[in-house]
Amino acid sequence: TFIVEGIFYVNDPPEKLMFEELTMKLQHIWFGGFLPAMKQIGFAIGNMAAFDMDDTEAVVSPGGVGFDINCGVRLLRTNLDEGDVQPVKKQLAQSMFDHIPVGVGSKGVIPMGAK
Numbered sequence: 146t147f148i149v150e151g152i153f154y155v156n157d158p159p160e161k162l163m164f165e166e167l168t169m170k171l172q173h174i175w176f177g178g179f180l181p182a183m184k185q186i187g188f189a190i191g192n193m194a195a196f197d198m199d200d201t202e203a204v205v206s207p208g209g210v211g212f213d214i215n216c217g218v219r220l221l222r223t224n225l226d227e228g229d230v231q232p233v234k235k236q237l238a239q240s241m242f243d244h245i246p247v248g249v250g251s252k253g254v255i256p257m258g259a260k
Contacts, residue, residue: 151186 155163163179170180188194194206205222230237 153183153186 159179163183166179196203196205
């Protein structure tokens, strides 16, 4: 087992609530909704795992969390590198959002039952 460091970014209003909740939890007074999310920082639903990119036999796993219950986690391999994607990443993200079904009963341009 190993620990993966996570970084949590938050603006002022929720930050105050989160620290209040953490303080109360430590005092065994109350448990709210932020702490479970903070515990998932290292590997949350929808995350993927990539392994040593210098190893030609390395793998990328889309199935860390969520894939087992078909949460819409998908993996697509391309020959693109960061330099190819960086200039069009906003358009690419929007196009994927527009064309990949999400949510219960959603349908998109790409049928998920296709072989």
